Amino acid sequence: xxxxxxxxxxxxxxxxxxxxxxxxxxxxxxxxxxxxxxxxxxxxxxxxxxxxxxxxxxxxxxxxxxxxxxxxxxxxxxxxxxxxxxxxxxxxxxxxxxxxxxxxxxxxxxxxxxxxxxxxxxxxxxxxxxxxxxxxxxxxxxxxxxxxxxxxxxxxxxxxxxxxxxxxxxxxxxxxxxxxxxxxxxxxxxxxxxxxxxxxxxxxxxxxxxxxxxxxxxxxxxxxxxxxxxxxxxxxxxxxxxxxxxxxxxxxxxxxxxxxxxxxxxxxxxxxxxxxxxxxxxxxxxxxxxxxxxxxxxxxxxxxxxxxxxxxxxxxxxxxxxxxxxxxxxxxxxxxxxxxxxxxxxxxxxxxxxxxxxxxxxxxxxxxxxxxxxxxxxxxx
Numbered sequence: 001x002x003x004x005x006x007x008x009x010x011x012x013x014x015x016x017x018x019x020x021x022x023x024x025x026x027x028x029x030x031x032x033x034x035x036x037x038x039x040x041x042x043x044x045x046x047x048x049x050x051x052x053x054x055x056x057x058x059x060x061x062x063x064x065x066x067x068x069x070x071x072x073x074x075x076x077x078x079x080x081x082x083x084x085x086x087x088x089x090x091x092x093x094x095x096x097x098x099x100x101x102x103x104x105x106x107x108x109x110x111x112x113x114x115x116x117x118x119x120x121x122x123x124x125x126x127x128x129x130x131x132x133x134x135x136x137x138x139x140x141x142x143x144x145x146x147x148x149x150x151x152x153x154x155x156x157x158x159x160x161x162x163x164x165x166x167x168x169x170x171x172x173x174x175x176x177x178x179x180x181x182x183x184x185x186x187x188x189x190x191x192x193x194x195x196x197x198x199x200x201x202x203x204x205x206x207x208x209x210x211x212x213x214x215x216x217x218x219x220x221x222x223x224x225x226x227x228x229x230x231x232x233x234x235x236x237x238x239x240x241x242x243x244x245x246x247x248x249x250x251x252x253x254x255x256x257x258x259x260x261x262x263x264x265x266x267x268x269x270x271x272x273x274x275x276x277x278x279x280x281x282x283x284x285x286x287x288x289x290x291x292x293x294x295x296x297x298x299x300x301x302x303x304x305x306x307x308x309x310x311x312x313x314x315x316x317x318x319x320x321x322x323x324x325x326x327x328x329x330x331x332x333x334x335x336x337x338x339x340x341x342x343x344x345x346x347x348x349x350x351x352x353x354x355x356x357x358x359x360x361x362x363x364x365x366x367x368x369x370x371x372x373x374x375x376x377x378x379x380x381x
Contacts (some may be wrong), residue, residue, distance in 0.1 A: 007043045009379055012112035014103070014126070016119040017050050022144050024114060024297045026118040027188045028345075029378070032371045033324070035191070038192050041379060044110050045257045048122045051214040060095065060121075065224055068315060072227070076316045079150065096125040097144075107137070114361045115139045116378060120152040127156065130374040140381060142374075143168065146296050147189050147321025160381075162374060164296075183377060186370030187300045190281075194369040197285035205282040210272070215267050215349050216333050218287035220280070222295055227250035232291065232336050239342040242350040248274045254276060288355065289348055291341065294322040294334075303367040308332055308358040310344060330361045354381050 001262065011033070030043040031285045033297050037255070049057050068073035082088045103125050107115075114281065115137055117123055126139055146164035149365050154175050161177065163169050165188040190306050197205065206212070219226060219233065226232060233247055249256035256275045263271055277283070284305050292298055294314045302309045309332035314323050326332045335344055348355045 005037055009040055009114070010042045010044065010110065010112045011378060012106070012110060012115045013043060013045045014048055014115065014117050014119070014122050016121060016204045017047070017102060018119065020281045020341050021295055021297065022119045024190075025142065025188045025242060027143050028188050028371060030115075030373060032191055033375050037375065037379060040336075044112060045121045046103075047104060048099045048119065048125075052098045056098045067110070068224070069102060072315065079316070083151055084153070085155070088155055089350075092121060092124045092152060092155060095121040096128065098347075100125040100129060104366070107133070107135065111284055112137060114378065117141045117144075117327070118144060120150060122156075123153075123156055123159070137185050137243075138381065140378065144296065145318060146300075146322070148319075150318060156342060162377070163247065164370065165321075165356060166319070169367045185377070187242065187296060187302075187370045187372045188374050189297050189300050191369070191371055192260075193304050194371065197281075199309060202285050206286045209286065211244050211246075212288055213242060213244045213270070214240065216287045217345060218248070218290045218367055219292070220248040220282055220283075220290065221250065221293045222298065223276070225249040225255040226291070226293060228338060229255045230258050230262060232312060232341065233262065233271075235338050235341050236291070236345065237346045242345050243345070243349055244270045245275065246272050246287065248277060248283065251276050251353075259264045289345065292324065296322055299326065300367060300369075303331065303362055303365070306362050306367060308348065308355060308362070309340065310335060312336060329365060331358065331365065337348075 010184060013030055015022045016055050017023055026045060026075050030045050033041045033043050064298045070380065099122065107129060115126055117139060123141060126286060130137060141159045142161060142162045146223060147167050149168060149356060154172060154177065156239065157177050159181065161172060161173065161182045163182060163184055166184055169182050169184050173179050217236065219236065221227065221229065229249065247259055249259060256273065259273045284301060286308060287307055289308045289309045289310060290302055291312060294311045298310065309326060311323055311326065311332065311334045312322060313336060323334050
């Protein structure tokens, strides 16, 4: 059903803004295809809630962020309840009510050759629309959780899946999904993370950003900043190591303001505080150790960059697989006790053997960006 006069492959990428975990892979793939296959592919990126009512967006999008950041136990309880199939079915149906009309309009307007779904709440409405309109458009579902994924992804068995680990493929097969319908690739992240920065590039980044010490510690937590950020920062500054600290607050204005007030109350010349920045790659590159959550994109970005990660918090059960992968392969550390972070930092920066061993382990697994392979698959599908 190619309506493109230039015979380009028109791919509709559909996502929701429930955290960055769904949007980031969609944007990374779109940018890659537009850059390397501009004569072969046309990408249409759509937010499934674009025309939804404000209260719908608030409940799903803002509610997601609020629960994750401030009421984590409730988010995890809701997650647990959605392991019950009937509850997942009800939620999927209720959300589809608010997306079907808009998605139908987009399909008729854009007439894509393929639909690529990046959020589980968009699976049901797309298949419903395709069936009702009798359209012959293939749908590929990209499961953006690499190791453990919410059951909502797999309510429909006869889908064509892209997953990012053999563990998740095995889980799918156990759920009754035909292995022929599951393709495994490396996780997709922004193309700039495909290679670690060179020593010369790191020195240049340090100079540009105003860092002068040999060792740098980075603290970040995605768009909303790291949970318990001020407590973490206060404890880290008790470290005796001769390091510089970069503290990234993302779009969390409250965290940024509190951090600035805290810094102004003491002599912390080794501390740099940032709000939302567009040079995270550079900050990661100059760092030796990163304290962070364990979202999928952050995990892979740090591993490809060769950086040691200390995870202080994660979302059960969604991010548990990421933490397990990190810890079981001795690629980093999980330490939920904030009071223990200073001693961990001191151990790593005073005993170089510890840091170097983690770095060797990271090098040995040879993490790669799956952009090229996934982009090629989508075009050939």
